[in-house]
Amino acid sequence: MTKSELIRAVAKRGDVPHTMASRVVNLVFEQMLDALCEQRRVEIRGFGTFQVRQYDGYDGRNPRTRGSIKVKAKSLPVFRAGKEIRERLNGSED
Secondary structure (H helix, E strand, C coil): CCHHHHHHHHHHHHCCCHHHHHHHHHHHHHHHHHHHHCCCCEEECCCEEEEEEEECCEEEECCCCCCEEEECCEEEEEEEECHHHHHHHCCCCC
16 A cells, blocks of 8 residues: 555545545654654554664675675664554454
8 A cells, every 4th residue: 555545545434635634644654753763662552563773883795796895883663563463464353
């Protein structure tokens, strides 16, 4: 599902104008991004958790030249699915 498909689905299910649904979806994503940028965790009950993990730098290899390169430390977003979504995906909707 793309962002525009999500906006259309929210507009249809919520019976709201497309512009309102677009604003709502954009605001939700904006708030999530702001929280992650501040190293805060975003937890959506029944869906999952987003958080930022720190990875140390390391010495790597360029596969083309086989030369050694330094890979910088970085922060990456990580998603962990919640229990309800895992159960639905695995077919146990009890």
